Amino acid sequence: MSFPWSPKNLPKQLFINNEYVDPKSTKKLSLYNPASGDLIADDVALANEHDVDAAVAAAEKAFPAWKKTPPTERRNIMTKFADLIEQNGTAIAELTRLSLGAPYKAFGAFEVGLCAEAFRYNAGWIDKFGGESWPQEDGFLKIVRNEPLGVTAGIVPWNGPVGTIGLKAAPALATGNCFILKPSEKTPFSSTALGSLIKEAGFPPGVFQILTGDGSTGAILASHMKIRKVSFTGSISTGKKIQEMAAKSNLKRVTLELGGKSPAVIFDDCNLENAVTWTANAITANTGQVCFAASRVYVQEGIYEKFIQKYKEAMQNKAKEVGNPEDEGTNIGPLVDEAQFKRVSGFIERGQKGQGKLLVGGQRIGDKGYYIEPTVFTDVDINSEIHTEEIFGPVSVVRSFKTEEEIMKLSNGTNFGLMAGVFTQDINKALRVASDFESGMVGINCVSLMFMNTPFGGSKESGIGRECGIHALRAFTEPKTIMVNLNY
Numbered sequence: 273m274s275f276p277w278s279p280k281n282l283p284k285q286l287f288i289n290n291e292y293v294d295p296k297s298t299k300k301l302s303l304y305n306p307a308s309g310d311l312i313a314d315d316v317a318l319a320n321e322h323d324v325d326a327a328v329a330a331a332e333k334a335f336p337a338w339k340k341t342p343p344t345e346r347r348n349i350m351t352k353f354a355d356l357i358e359q360n361g362t363a364i365a366e367l368t369r370l371s372l373g374a375p376y377k378a379f380g381a382f383e384v385g386l387c388a389e390a391f392r393y394n395a396g397w398i399d400k401f402g403g404e405s406w407p408q409e410d411g412f413l414k415i416v417r418n419e420p421l422g423v424t425a426g427i428v429p430w431n432g433p434v435g436t437i438g439l440k441a442a443p444a445l446a447t448g449n450c451f452i453l454k455p456s457e458k459t460p461f462s463s464t465a466l467g468s469l470i471k472e473a474g475f476p477p478g479v480f481q482i483l484t485g486d487g488s489t490g491a492i493l494a495s496h497m498k499i500r501k502v503s504f505t506g507s508i509s510t511g512k513k514i515q516e517m518a519a520k521s522n523l524k525r526v527t528l529e530l531g532g533k534s535p536a537v538i539f540d541d542c543n544l545e546n547a548v549t550w551t552a553n554a555i556t557a558n559t560g561q562v563c564f565a566a567s568r569v570y571v572q573e574g575i576y577e578k579f580i581q582k583y584k585e586a587m588q589n590k591a592k593e594v595g596n597p598e599d600e601g602t603n604i605g606p607l608v609d610e611a612q613f614k615r616v617s618g619f620i621e622r623g624q625k626g627q628g629k630l631l632v633g634g635q636r637i638g639d640k641g642y643y644i645e646p647t648v649f650t651d652v653d654i655n656s657e658i659h660t661e662e663i664f665g666p667v668s669v670v671r672s673f674k675t676e677e678e679i680m681k682l683s684n685g686t687n688f689g690l691m692a693g694v695f696t697q698d699i700n701k702a703l704r705v706a707s708d709f710e711s712g713m714v715g716i717n718c719v720s721l722m723f724m725n726t727p728f729g730g731s732k733e734s735g736i737g738r739e740c741g742i743h744a745l746r747a748f749t750e751p752k753t754i755m756v757n758l759n760y
């Protein structure tokens with residue numbers, strides 16, 4: 273079957289019970305192209321409570337058969353879906369680019385690959401995610417089964433709309449749950465387009481559904497009495513609301529992947545080129561709209577001047593990579609929309625009023641679209657907002673430090689705890705610092721990266737729970753203990 277969706281034929285409906293259907297509400301979403309500011313569509317479905325109820329009813333109906341589907345059959349559906357995502361990868365990425373502005377080579381291809389890989393990886397787990405059994409010498413055999421939760425939902429952000437689907441939907445479906453996806457109102461098209469592939473891959477009706485909408489749709493899902501789990505990626509403020517709604521409704525399980533202000537600590541004895549490359553890439557990939565971007569860069573005083581010079585050069589070179597996301601050579605596109613542009617510009621403007629010294633960047637690029645120069649502040653006040661808040665744009669802050677003790681205190685002196693990096697050639701120091709960081713993930717001589725088979729997520733206010741690896745499967749299942757009396 274050929275992929276029907278393109279910028280000329282956008283998927284704007286909901287995908288419920290394996291069919292594209294019109295929403296019950298007359299309210300619609302409007303989307304704009306961040307490269308030009310032009311309107312893309314003003315008639316994209318916004319699901320209301322009736323649409324959510326319809327999807328939940330279809331999922332409840334599908335669940336008993338789906339959870340009992342033989343592992344090989346479920347695996348084959350999931351791997352076929354992964355193949356279809358790859359086969360249509362360019363078209364899917366184009367649908368993301370339209371409203372996110374992310375260039376294909378630097379981001380779209382990576383994201384589509386991540387999603388396909390997540391489906392393959394989790395499909396591979398299906399017949400390997402065994403339960404447990406415990407000694408029976410006390411007269412009782414104990415069997416522990418990993419049971420799916422039922423109807424689950426994923427609420428995802430705009431900055432990695434396709435990759436995030438893989439991280440949530442794949443483990444949910446692999447473990448026998450039904451899954452309802454709520455994409456961000458800023459990037460709905462690549463998600464809704466997957467409906468055609470869901471059907472073609474052979475997912476039974478009601479197993480994998482897509483409801484476009486805004487925060488109001490997300491809130492209906494988070495409060496729903498028949499949804500047993502919400503896996504959320506987005507901002508800390510929304511994450512807190514979701515946990516509250518979950519508690520106030522049916523105590524549904526919640527996984528939260530939230531924001532960050534991740535430190536990179538660069539010691540005098542590091543490989544300077546390596547440290548510059550990783551930190552410059554980290555804050556400019558996807559125009560800095562990455563939750564685990566290294567946005568606080570701390571450099572030991574012995575190499576501070578040298579680092580600053582090279583980091584500045586690297587960011588100036590990055591500025592040359594900013595351009596129209598549709599052009600082949602572009603690595604860095606615009607910010608996602610006007611609201612994000614105003615937010616990032618506001619931080620930059622206020623940052624120059626006594627919070628730090630502007631080293632490089634700080635300007636809008638062109639007068640059309642939402643392009644901004646990669647920007648660095650030095651000598652930042654540690655209590656200033658540019659040092660303490662997540663900016664979510666290509667903006668980093670740099671400070672020098674003297675001692676390990678001092679910099680660990682500053683690195684950990686925040687409520688964020690997603691990612692951290694340490695750059696040194698002293699393995700003892702690297703491992704000591706890595707264990708002292710209060711964060712879910714740490715890079716040694718690297719930063720802002722992830723792998724499918726290792727836990728992904730944050731500590732403190734950066735999140736609750738983990739994605740990837742076996743942890744994602746555990747997050748979508750619950751152990752059930754069966755006790756067998758051997759002596760009756």
Ligand code: NAD
Pocket residue numbers: 427428429430431432454455456457485486487488489490491492494505506507508510511513514529530531532562563564662664690729730734735
């Ligand atoms: P957001 O919180 O505004 O929105 C995320 C999703 O939640 C969207 O689908 C939105 O429609 C929905 N939503 C909004 N209000 C809601 C409500 N009251 N109830 C239920 N759902 C609601 O976040 P965003 O602006 O889309 O994404 C940016 C944020 O996401 C940043 O803070 C970033 O750090 C974070 N993020 C974290 C990770 C991670 O894995 N830790 C990954 C990517 C992005």
